[in-house]
Amino acid sequence: MRTPFIAGNWKMNTELTEAASLVREMLVELDKVADVEKVLCPPFISLTAVKKLIKGTSIELGAQNMYFEEKGAYTGEISPIMLVDLCNFVILGHSERRQYFAETDEVINKKIKKALQFGIKPILCVGETLEDNEAGRTEQVITSQVKAALAGVNSTDLLVVAYEPIWAIGTGRAATGKQANDTIGLIRNSVRSLWNNQIAQAVRVLYGGSVTGENIAEFIIETEIDGALVGGASLKAKDFLSIVSQTAAIKSSR
């Protein structure tokens, strides 16, 4: 039985006081939702403040990126050493990192290995473009991204994967539950071929892309989908709470 998982990716939104207000707005109710792992991923500069606010609750913290070197002349980068005492998750390979910051599969693979080495749990994002989707290349793209990101990785128990079709991120055009479920099945196949069936069944795989309180149920009822990586809707306390509580209710009824 995989524990359901909902993470909020705040992206480059909220300055320090807004981040604190957002956490305060949902803290008590979010903490009460049992049987779902709940992770907030604010911008780097708010990690310390959010960590203090969630202390003693069931809410966990994640960063949105991390460099693969431990220290040195890498201006502007954040290392695993800086993150390890602050948060237990890190989003890696987000399509916005791939698209705007030219992150390659090779770089993402190095980051995944380094995060695992430090015990920081990676949320590995994979997803195809609209062009690839319409040309029927989804399976090829997803399989190749998963295999490249996880090449040479030997510990899988900390790993979470998020299927985020690029055409669905921030567009309001979510995939259907069936589409997401089918592609997540392909991700499990890739994990199976890298390791074995037991690992493929144990790894948590999320859907991400325009998830809201209105459509979360469509994804969560699907058997392969263990939760969601939520962008825009995670910036609204009410919506994020609704996503988390619906996930708890649906998954616990199965």
Ligand code: PEP
């Ligand atoms: C994301 O940032 O990972 C994401 C899925 O964004 P949104 O929910 O806004 O589409």
